Amino acid sequence: MLAAMFTPARRSSPQATAVSRDRGDACPGTLRLHAADDGALARVRLPGGVLTLRQAETLVDVAERLGDGYLHLTSRGNVQVRGLEDGCAGELAQLLDAAGLLPSRGHERVRNIVASPLSGLDGRGELDVRPWLTALDAALCASEAAQALSGRFLFALDDGRGDVAGLGADVTVRATADGGAELGLGTAGEALRVSVEEAPRAALVAAETFLESTPEGRAWRVDELAMSADDVLDAVDRHLTAEGIRHERQLREGRCTDGPPPGAIGAGLSVHVALGRLSAHQWRExxxxASEELRLTPWRGVVLPTHGQHSASLARLTAAGLVTDPHSPWLRVGACIGRPGCAKSHADVRADADEALGAIGPSVLPLYWSGCERRCGHPRGDRVDVVATPGGGYRLSTAVSGQAPRTTSLDAPSRLATALAAITP
Structure with a gap:
């Protein structure tokens, strides 16, 4: 899977990059749609990626009635509906609200929470994070201040296995083996230890402290603050004390793992979605x-809690075109929307990625295809960026921690293997 490894920063290091924003972020939601070349786009926030079966049916109904008939998964376990018709915003909001997918109109763009998708299903992890997820989402929606968070601000709830702890969240809560919880901010190398019971409230306090530290929303993410990692932790420390939440400093756990591979896992099944796009048929399969819910993952996959009969269910999902093979090359390939959905894209990157799939060997770095230099949605971690150029073709560049980029050009997807051999060991 395309999970990133997390390397803690030194305690004395400043935050990664101080940024001063002169406008609010333009992240779409369900009430504020984004105009794309293929129609309007809605992004539905799903805390923890969790959907009841009724909510899942509502989403596929929305995609078929109002959109392009597909559901598009994001790198935060959310869903996008594309190709929305003009004038459908009111009906869209009404349908989502009736299904419980719009619990607070003032917070609908800030309910960005990823959570360990196998928590409670496979016997691993230190605890089931579902109570944390429920409590944090409720507290977030009840906080008037939290409405000012950027649509890019991210919470991560890790059950101790280290899967979502490596996703670069702004506030990470991780269960620890000694029965406590670790509260991390951005990429700071130190954390604050809190009790399991206080962890969701502590996460919200950290987010509200971030808002107080960025005048007029000048930063959208914790690592954009013009403060050192120490200063950020000191500020959260003071606010936790004021709220009566007991805590102490400790070094942050650095071990991280990948997301779930496709196949049978404990009391559930895991599938990967090629390029994150699901047809209505695949969604309904x-x-x-699934027994009662779907859990969308930040790796553009889905975990399905089941009642058994894994072999027959996997065969059914495979027949629907979902990736159930843990060795599939699709696990190493991602792409932005490209043409025709994006006016800035120089190529139909998804079609080209599909054509070149056979060139992805097991030893090749993960590939991410982008239609332009913005590289929207690119993953964290080591990879090869395949970026379309204005004059046609692509530029390939390695993005490997601690190494200078190696670059070459590609004039046709069919020649990808040769281009990769020129820049990767």
């Missing part, structure tokens, strides 16, 4: 297999 998953709801037939």
């Amino acid at each position: 998953m709801t037939h297999v």
